[in-house]
Amino acid sequence: MPSKLEQLKAMTVVVADTGDMAAIEAFKPTDCTTNPTLILKAAEMPAYRPLVEEAVHWAQAQNLPAAQRVEAACDRLAVTFGSELTRRVPGRVSTEVDADLSFDTARSVAKARRIIADYESRGIGRDRVLIKIASTWEGIRAAEILQKDGIDCNLTLLFSLAQAVAAAEAGAFLISPFVGRILDWYKKATGQDYMAETDPGVVSVRSIYAYYKAHGHGTVVMGASFRNLGEIEALAGCDRLTIAPALLDQLAQDHGPLARVLSPDSRGATAPARIAVDEASFRWAMNENAMATEKLAEGIRLFAADLGKLKAMLAPMVEAA
Incomplete structure (x- = not known):
């Protein structure tokens, strides 16, 4: 029997x-995602x-103040990694986009345009790139x-249906609901362990998927931030799933059967009613969703901190000229 990874593909x-x-x-894989933490590693x-x-x-070589040269080095490195990845997927x-721009619409747009311009200067078209932006209102x-x-765009750090609906209504190409981080919050809040079928992260993504399919939204649902194989298997059939190498390896080593759980034709009878956001x-x-509020804020802080670490690593090298 093919591996679960091949079955999932x-x-x-x-x-x-x-x-x-x-x-x-x-x-x-077909696609690849990065973030400041992964680029730092x-x-x-x-x-x-x-x-x-x-x-x-x-x-x-850029005629910029020192701090801006360090920022430019970080941006250049992110696109350089991305360019190398386009040769492999x-x-x-x-x-x-930098996490510290998560509440600034204009600067996020400007940064995204610079990233795309850098890709295009290397001969990599827009059809090969997604711009990741935190799922704040801005x-x-x-x-x-x-x-x-x-x-x-790929709207990341997404933890709630409200974020998902707003993203779809904005015409976002793709969303990344964070399965494992939702589970983390509920385990800490309740002291309980969860099976795949009751995993709050799995339940959230299934709800978003059902909503999108029921109401004709074309935005791609890409489950992210997995903690175990059970979460992945419980979302088999989702539009896309972004998976860390350790879990990809586990899927590749497992040759058991993998059942399809989600499909556009079997979205279930529990799809949420249409809501306006x-x-x-x-x-x-x-405000009413403590988990989503806390995990969004925490995710922005963590990505911003790792971007800060990357800048701290590059600064002495940039300033050594």
Whole structure:
């Protein structure tokens, strides 16, 4: 019997959640996602030292103040990693807008446009890239602007139906609901363990998937942030799933049967009724959802902290000129 990874690929677009080229070559996903944490980890690996040095040397040549040269080096490195990844996957690579811009629509749009321009300068078209933006109200508005410009967006750090509906109504190409981080919050809050069928993260993604299919939204649902194989198996058939290398390896080693759980034709009878999300209702829904509010804020802080670590790593190199 084929591995569960091969079975999953037959029903879901499998995306590698890593910046490690070797892992991508080993598991042959269709797409690849990165974020500041993954770029930081990859940048610390000796194998990718040449990519770091290229970004540093490029930034040193820019006529910018020191702090802006460091920021430019980080941006250059993210796109350089993304460019290398496009050579290893046939589909899309996601590159993230700085987390500290999550509440600034205009600056998020400007940063996204610079990222796309850098990709295009290397001969990589917009159809190979997704711009990742946090699913704040301001981030969703930035995605709305970018989508109208033909720049496809991946709205990340998504923990609630309100975020998902707002993203779809903004025309976002893709959303990344964070399954494992939802589970983390509920385990801490309740002290309970959960099976796959009761896992709050799984339940959330199934609800979003059912809502989108029931109401004709074309936005892609890509489950993310998995803690175990059970979560992945419980979402088999979802539009896309982005999976870390360790779990991809477990799927590749397991040759048991994998049943399809989700499909557009069997969305179930429990799809939520259509809801409208304007700014006031969005902010109220988030206020009433402690999990979504806390995990969104925590995720932004963590990504911002890792971007800060990357800047701290690159700064002495950039300033050594």
